[in-house]
Amino acid sequence: MNQTDQKKVLDAGFTIYRRQNEPKPIIKCLTLEHPYAWRKFEAFETKAARDRRMTELLKNKKHIED
16 A cells, blocks of 8 residues: 555545554554654554554554554
């Protein structure tokens, strides 16, 4: 999905999340307020904690993972 496609999805009311491992486990997101720049959403001590949080976020029908 390119930036134009991501913007279309954001315009439809979705939030896009992405997992990142380096330098430490974090979740980044794209929102309608910042559609062209990934922003750090939350940082975690372990990958397992990050994955549990991501599972919770993805229960919302308007949240998707990149």
